[in-house]
Amino acid sequence: MPELPEVETTVRLLRPGLEGRTILDARVDWPRSVGPDGEASFRAGVVGARIVALGRRAKYVVARLEREGRPAGALLVHLRMSGRLYVEARDESPAGEWVRVSLPLDRGVLRFLDVRKFGRITFHQDPEAALAHLGPEPLTEEFTADALHRLLRARRRVLKPLLLDQTFVAGLGNIYVDESLHRARLHPLRRSDRVDRAASARLHAEIRATLEEAIEREGSSFDTFYRTPEGQPGSYQHQFQVYGRAGRPCLTCGREIVRLVVAQRGTHLCTRCQPAPRARRVR
């Protein structure tokens, strides 16, 4: 499932082919993919606009738009589980299976493909407002070990669901949370306000290292869903320490990796490397 590294890879590889392009038309094969406002307002927002900058915020692809040289909102794409974004040279019709939205450009055609239909490609007149709820970007300078420690202490939440909460930190998903927690030797059920300064510093360092290494390897592909815009799988799945490795030995200590469900999410950990939090005294 696309998380920060997969979205970052998508943006980097798409940027040369998209920046400067003008959107000539919009064909929507699954109306929900363009959001609750419907196809007409999506078309009105994007057709005729020029893509001037392609970037990423959290797990969103952000395509800034202009009309006649003036800012004209943005296209936000969230890939969710199975979304894929790519440019094809020729506008074949019909588009391939599972293509939900096609945007013919002045050169090529931008495709939004999404098997499970959870993803969204939406137009926003005011993209800042649409992104305002998101927490800090983990790879920026502002996201320091100290900042993370303060944020953790300010909440009384179970660690794993807190790290998945996009208003707390932006861009992490199930895979990279499990990997980061293992590398930081923290149990996913630890309470955030009981993570001390040293452990916060480890978590901070490991979140950043995990994300950076995953970006370097163009993300993780272990099923048929995530591919780069060029159609290639990422290769970070070969570095997984715990994700999807239940029943196999921990690569650090040899104990069997276990899978439990935390906040309705499959959660993978080593109970030796990531000791359970001390049980709360029950009165």
Next chain:
DNA sequence: AGCTACTCCTGGTAGC
């Protein structure tokens, strides 16, 4: 404030 359950979806797979 923080937790759980539920919703949206469909391809893949386990079980019979």
Next chain:
DNA sequence: TGCTACCAGGAGTAGC
């Protein structure tokens, strides 16, 4: 072989 039941999961929302 062919059927059905169930699963995965990001994020928004409702209810407690």
